[in-house]
Amino acid sequence: SVLFTLLSIPAHADVLSDIKKRGALRVCLEPAYMPFELTNKRGEIVGFDPDLATLMVKDLGVKLELVSTAWDGIIPALLTEKCDLIMSGMTITEERAQKIDFSNPYMVIGQTALLRKDLADKVKSYKDLNNPKYKITSKLGTTGEIAAKKYLPKANYSSFETEQEGLMEVVNGKADAFIYDSPYNAVAIGQRGEGKLVFLDKPFTDEPLGWGMRKGNPEFMKWLNGFLVKVKKDGSYEKLYQKWFKN
Ligand code: ARG
Known part of the structure; x- marks a missing residue:
């Protein structure tokens, strides 16, 4: 509605411009969820999500900062601006969507x-x-x-x-x-x-996974959904999928 649109105009600029000004994209994840994000023997956070985030920052022309977060604190961490984005194999649920916005699904699991x-x-x-x-x-x-x-x-x-x-x-x-x-x-x-x-191995639920962002950032949302379309088209998503999911 018109009223909702007026109320949701953020007092600050879209987070996309904050990311560019800062020169870094900060991504919250809980690295215990293979093959999406895990901590390797050298203590580095690796996986499908960090690799996708690496492609994101290349396009944005900024650095990547991974923010390791407990699972039960991951939405609060986003809401208190400890990061700009959740990339943590998070299922898009109605309950979560009341607190944060989700990108279009980047995978469906069950x-x-x-x-x-x-x-x-x-x-x-x-x-x-x-x-x-x-x-x-x-x-x-x-x-x-x-x-x-x-x-x-x-x-x-x-x-x-x-x-x-x-x-x-x-x-x-x-x-x-x-x-x-x-x-x-x-x-x-x-x-x-x-x-x-x-x-x-036959999944009994259908769960779209999405990237989570704070509400009221339409520019960032548009950018993320555009990025997803791009990496699906140019084969770079498929390359990472083969790397992490087909062993
Ligand atoms: N997809 C499940 C959910 O959203 C589990 C995700 C767990 N992710 C993690 N990084 N530990 O609840």
């Missing part, structure tokens, strides 16, 4: 289950886990947790601070299944599976 190997014969679909005899895990404040509670309400759910902890419960046989984003579980089965896990 929830999947990693099971204890012994359950291979009993659990053929995620639906079979909807039973009080099963212990399931996911990560606090994620769409994995939301899906676990929504689609498997009868299962015995425990929440963990990190992906790694939730996953290790299943690897160590203390829980039956880890519910999480398909790309993460695909990497995890290769790294931790070692005959201990079964991957139910």
